[in-house]
Amino acid sequence: MGNRSTKKSVDDEVKEALERKDEALAAAKIQVYLEEEKNVPLNIAITGETGSGKSTFVNAIRGVGDDDEEAAPTGVVETTMEATPYLHPNFTNVKLWDLPGVGTMNFTAAKYLKEVGLEKFDFFIIVSADRFRENDVKLAKEIQKMKKEFYFVCSKIDVDIENEKRKREFNEEKTLKQIRDNCTQGLQDQGFESPQVFLVSSRELHLYDFPLLVETLERELPDHKKNAFLLAMPNTSLEMIDRKKKAFKSKIKYLATLSAAVAGVPVPGLSVAVDLSLLVSVVTQYVFGFNLDIPSLKRLSNYTGVPYEELKEVIMSPLAATIITPDLLLRILVQTAGMALLMAVEEGSRFIPILGIPFSMVLSFTFTYKALNLVLDMLAEDAKRVLHKSCGVNG
Missing domain, CATH: 3.40.50.300 (P-loop containing nucleotide triphosphate hydrolases)
Structure with a gap:
């Protein structure tokens, strides 16, 4: 069964769960799908x-x-x-x-x-x-x-x-x-x-x-x-990096929907904590996929003969060549226009009677969607700079 039909069934199941206001079931469906995608042999x-x-x-x-x-x-x-x-x-x-x-x-x-x-x-x-x-x-x-x-x-x-x-x-x-x-x-x-x-x-x-x-x-x-x-x-071409970026991007709507489903659970502080945990895991996958983790950069240095420090010098994002932690990610997102406000409004909206939880879900979706797209863009550009430095491939 192809990926397109699998995606469609996941979309339908999640939509049905959310229409029944069963946020926990929607989150579980998405988690199973993402886990299966990550572990395809x-x-x-x-x-x-x-x-x-x-x-x-x-x-x-x-x-x-x-x-x-x-x-x-x-x-x-x-x-x-x-x-x-x-x-x-x-x-x-x-x-x-x-x-x-x-x-x-x-x-x-x-x-x-x-x-x-x-x-x-x-x-x-x-x-x-x-x-x-x-x-x-x-x-x-x-x-x-x-x-x-x-x-x-x-x-x-x-x-x-x-x-x-x-x-x-x-x-x-x-x-x-x-x-x-x-x-x-x-x-x-x-x-x-x-x-x-x-x-x-x-x-x-x-x-x-x-x-x-x-x-x-x-x-x-x-x-x-x-x-x-x-x-x-x-990474052997700019086109390959773009295709990796596209592959990662195709999952962002599921991750944002998962974040929104968690925001539908009326527990103060839960959504932001889960959002950060989810983001750390996904951003780490981005870093690995673009070969921007420290071991990959050192292997690339050994393979190409370009010194590791020279590869690091062309990297602009503070999320590459380091260990991703919730604190690091939060610090970077807070410095980005609008992201800190989104987090604060999302958490505060929970306490608004009747409309608070649905509003919080929308904000949580928006926060995760924007944050992942922002990070993905930064890391893809870093991957291109490293490719140019190591192999002379131009953008």
């Missing part, structure tokens, strides 16, 4: 021949360097002997599986997929260092038979480009076309009519086809998996 399988750069690709997507403590081991010989899961550092519902090299055994595609457990993976990325070979094609055809999605990624493009640069007549665009045509022709020779090959550098994900790969995967995933995938990806 996503399992990505990375496979290919030995030495193709699978493990480096896994590390790159997770934003960790090959020599980091939590990195998938890499080497010139096969270092992965069984399917090994690596959790995303910020989103533990997302697992990247480093699969054994398909060239390390007396290869039978069906047996290989049975051994690694085909059914648990949402899709496969088949990695090659130069061109795709018979084993890659056997594996792809078997995945196809099982009605699973797969994508061909030619890694180490930076190495190919560096080697070609030594030639007198070097032209990067022409070189990339030759590599793509070579990979595509090899697959067509093996029986694939119109394969799509993504050219990627695990060392510089913002270059070449990685942003296109992410866009393609996001488009082709089931609706309820799209956000889990998108938010776990590193």
Whole structure:
């Protein structure tokens, strides 16, 4: 069932609960929906021949360097002997599986997929260092038979480009076309009519086809998996940051409605306390999703070679590169025009007979809606500044 129909049913259920003045039920429906969205499992399988750069690709997507403590081991010989899961550092519902090299055994595609457990993976990325070979094609055809999605990624493009640069007549665009045509022709020779090959550098994900790969995967995933995938990806383009922002923004009306439902409970001080607790949790997700938490920035510094302090210097929001607390958030919101007044009026309106609670609910919705949009805008702009500083991507 797609996300759109799920959203519609949630909207209807919440509306019905509020029409019956059952604010507690409305809040419970929204909390269940948000919790399910946050914990959608996503399992990505990375496979290919030995030495193709699978493990480096896994590390790159997770934003960790090959020599980091939590990195998938890499080497010139096969270092992965069984399917090994690596959790995303910020989103533990997302697992990247480093699969054994398909060239390390007396290869039978069906047996290989049975051994690694085909059914648990949402899709496969088949990695090659130069061109795709018979084993890659056997594996792809078997995945196809099982009605699973797969994508061909030619890694180490930076190495190919560096080697070609030594030639007198070097032209990067022409070189990339030759590599793509070579990979595509090899697959067509093996029986694939119109394969799509993504050219990627695990060392510089913002270059070449990685942003296109992410866009393609996001488009082709089931609706309820799209956000889990998108938010776990590193920021490699301004468009990707905008898509993350859009994904976060789509949940704000539910969060504001949850805040309003709590405001319908006539307990003094409860609404503001719940609002702040809710905001801390959501803003922390924003910081993680935009990779603006301290560990992510340090990993980015190690990965790109740009000093951590230089990355921090371009950040404008006091909510990035820090631990979000209710006091910090309250202090920032109070300094923002109109937000302090909204909080004060909301709490005071509870004591107005008859109309006080409905008025308080409207104010609570407005406060949460405005606060989250404000913070989301700030953090998205910070993410763009960090991307420019670390990779030279301009706005």
